[in-house]
Amino acid sequence: MVLGVGPFQVRIRARIAALTGFLSRMYRDFPLHPPDGFADIRVRLYRPRSWRRYFQPQVCFERDGKRIFHPFPLSHAPPLFEWGLNWCIATRAHQYLMLHAAVLERGGRALILPATPGSGKSTLCAALMHRGWRLLSDEFGLVREDGRLDPLPRPIPLKNESIGVIRAFAPEAELGPEFPKTRKGTVAHVKPTGASVRRMEESAVPAWIVFPRFQRDARAVLEPVPASYAFLRLAYNAFNYEVLGAEGFRRVGRLIRRCRHFNFSYGRLEDAIEIFDSLAS
């Protein structure tokens, strides 16, 4: 099958029941392209032929006929697919400046939430998506040459206690199966909302860069930060700032000039939603 995911067409070859079930549920709103047509990314997941296949079955991820990563347990085929696809995009899509960030949109303006350890980025992203913000991406801020951001909506991976947090915060959220004992603990994916997928060809203008930091029970505080601080944090957090060289510098500079930038600490999702809503109003 060839799946249209944001600006990319992804050819997926796999005969793995767990993955087929995951794709047909989490990607059911995404367009399918002719199987013999062009694909930007070509991946295959397969069960390696070894003695393990009988009592400890595994799955491998391959791009363009070359295996990437060590084998995963077969039951972890869906998270392996998601991580593998991230890797394919991060190492190839250099027509974009690729920020490691969640991006959401409201009223045509985009909110960029760069990923840093302890930021709670994916939880915040899933919560905002279920409170009227359109998901552009949970992982990639795709900055075009003209400075606009292209959407790449995909299932949002939640880890450990975040899974229960989102189930309670947004009971309408559609979550996929839980995958225990992955390298990141237990992982479950939140399906992107229908509107996020339907509008995945609509780019957005960057408006806010917010560096979130989750602190249990903390009061929500949004503080402006200097442009130079935002520049350096954004640049060093990008997947390919150095690869793009001078063009990367120009694109980060343009983003910083267009956006307001803040540090944001929070302890409750409700507070975060209120603050972001007031920012966008």
Place this chain on the structure above:
Amino acid sequence: MPRSARWRLIDAERILWERWPDECIVYNDLSGQTHLLNVSAAAALELLGAGGESAETLGEKLNVDSAEIERLLQEFDQLGLIEPDE
């Protein structure tokens, strides 16, 4: 380095700037490195981009102690931002 030695920006076209009132970030396309500069360092680098300067003349123009300017020039040199103006 002798105080009278003259220095200049390595290649003005390959140095990109982002300026704000209190700070500045430059990108050196020759080294691929990004540098955060304070106001004095940015002013010194701009003067070096306009033509050759010695520590002495830079110190006079920026009203900064020449020993401090020498340290700055040494740092610029190590970062590959300037070269001798011969």
